[in-house]
Amino acid sequence: MTPVEAERPRALLAGASRRWVRLLPWAVAFVLCVVLLPTTIVVLTADYGLNGGVASALAVAQSAPLLLAVVRPLHAWYVVFAADVAGALALLGVDFEQRLLWPFPPMELVGYVALCLALGLRERRRTLVLVWLATAGANVGLGFAAPHGSGAKELLFTILGGVALLLGGVLRERSEVQRRLVEQETISEAERGRRTLLEERARIARELHDVVAHHMSVITVQADTAEYRLAALPPDVREEFTSIAATARESLGEMRRLLGVLRNEEAHGELAPQPGLAQIGQLVEATARTGGPVDFTPCDAEVPEAVGLSAYRIVQEALANVVRHAPGAATHVSLSVSRPVDGRGGEQLADGQGGERLTVLVVNEPPPEPPAGPLEVGGTGHGLVGMRERVRLVGGTLDAGPLPDGGFRVAAQLPLTEEDLT
Numbered sequence: 001m002t003p004v005e006a007e008r009p010r011a012l013l014a015g016a017s018r019r020w021v022r023l024l025p026w027a028v029a030f031v032l033c034v035v036l037l038p039t040t041i042v043v044l045t046a047d048y049g050l051n052g053g054v055a056s057a058l059a060v061a062q063s064a065p066l067l068l069a070v071v072r073p074l075h076a077w078y079v080v081f082a083a084d085v086a087g088a089l090a091l092l093g094v095d096f097e098q099r100l101l102w103p104f105p106p107m108e109l110v111g112y113v114a115l116c117l118a119l120g121l122r123e124r125r126r127t128l129v130l131v132w133l134a135t136a137g138a139n140v141g142l143g144f145a146a147p148h149g150s151g152a153k154e155l156l157f158t159i160l161g162g163v164a165l166l167l168g169g170v171l172r173e174r175s176e177v178q179r180r181l182v183e184q185e186t187i188s189e190a191e192r193g194r195r196t197l198l199e200e201r202a203r204i205a206r207e208l209h210d211v212v213a214h215h216m217s218v219i220t221v222q223a224d225t226a227e228y229r230l231a232a233l234p235p236d237v238r239e240e241f242t243s244i245a246a247t248a249r250e251s252l253g254e255m256r257r258l259l260g261v262l263r264n265e266e267a268h269g270e271l272a273p274q275p276g277l278a279q280i281g282q283l284v285e286a287t288a289r290t291g292g293p294v295d296f297t298p299c300d301a302e303v304p305e306a307v308g309l310s311a312y313r314i315v316q317e318a319l320a321n322v323v324r325h326a327p328g329a330a331t332h333v334s335l336s337v338s339r340p341v342d343g344r345g346g347e348q349l350a351d352g353q354g355g356e357r358l359t360v361l362v363v364n365e366p367p368p369e370p371p372a373g374p375l376e377v378g379g380t381g382h383g384l385v386g387m388r389e390r391v392r393l394v395g396g397t398l399d400a401g402p403l404p405d406g407g408f409r410v411a412a413q414l415p416l417t418e419e420d421l422t
Contacts, residue, residue: 120168
């Protein structure tokens with residue numbers, strides 16, 4: 001938004017979602033203008049006996065600014081207020097019946113109340129107080145010059161104007177509070193999502209540390225023992241192995257220090273090896289004992305440890321969601337290794353056109369009975385956020401969503417070739 005657009009005044013209710021609500025202030029202002037303009041002329045000339053030209057000028061000054069009030073109510077108030085006071089002074093020069101209202105005839109009251117309501121919806125509390133004080137001051141001051149004496153009905157201008165200002169101000173502040181609450185909820189939701197994502201990434205980093213640390217330890221041991229396992233190593237080769245071992249130890253130490261930044265007070269170092277494809281069967285058995293029937297199709301393929309860990313966590317979270325949201329539902333878990341297929345003919349792509357992928361599929365049917373509420377069990381992460389992060393980490397794809405029959409499907413494709421693990 002440019003500075004010019006930011007300074008440009010907006011019409012009342014311009015932020016409403018429905019078009020008819022946005023047009024409502026314009027429609028009300030137009031109707032008031034059309035009705036009050038001829039009415040003011042007729043009443044001032046026929047009932048009060050004011051000159052037709054003066055009555056017409058006053059009617060235009062008191063009615064036309066109501067259209068401006070939709071966009072600039074304070075500017076419109078300056079004109080209407082001055083015109084109302086001028087009209088009261090002009091009526092002092094004519095002889096009208098005592099029963100007629102003075103200093104402000106009924107049609108002026110209607111227009112002024114509508115204008116005060118627009119002011120209340122737009123201006124701040126301090127401005128509204130000043131407007132009411134000006135209204136009360138003018139009303140009381142004119143009361144000393146009343147041609148037929150003053151009474152309670154002459155204060156209607158002040159009373160009704162104050163009520164309209166108060167009502168508009170209350171509605172405006174209530175709308176402002178609701179808008180701020182919505183903004184705060186939006187910010188809080190975005191912050192919760194961001195925090196969830198960061199926590200899941202930190203947890204994934206901690207788990208991958210164990211995988212990488214194992215490989216780095218193997219490199220260190222192999223480099224350190226090379227001179228004892230391999231006979232007659234040249235000095236330069238022995239020196240190279242020593243350098244490799246030192247670099248590996250240094251890298252492992254740096255990684256552990258980095259991991260210390262990612263860990264919080266509740267996240268202590270895990271001593272058990274990270275799970276993989278071999279442990280998914282145990283996970284399925286545990287779920288079947290507590291959550292419902294689970295069919296499992298295992299896969300004995302050798303996969304990278306990062307892929308196996310990602311597959312295990314995806315199945316773990318998917319099964320946890322079944323227990324939470326569809327207790328007792330029949331669930332199907334399958335692992336398989338396949339080569340990507342050509343979408344045109346359905347044939348597998350040849351070597352070099354796409355590496356092998358591990359397909360992780362978890363599908364649950366609708367629960368036998370609708371759950372009274374989600375069952376809270378020990379979760380392992382943050383649902384789809386964690387799944388997507390793990391799949392993105394290994395360069396795979398994830399498809400998760402409800403099924404037409406009421407079930408849910410989670411399908412992940414994880415690449416197995418080194419060039420695809422990006």
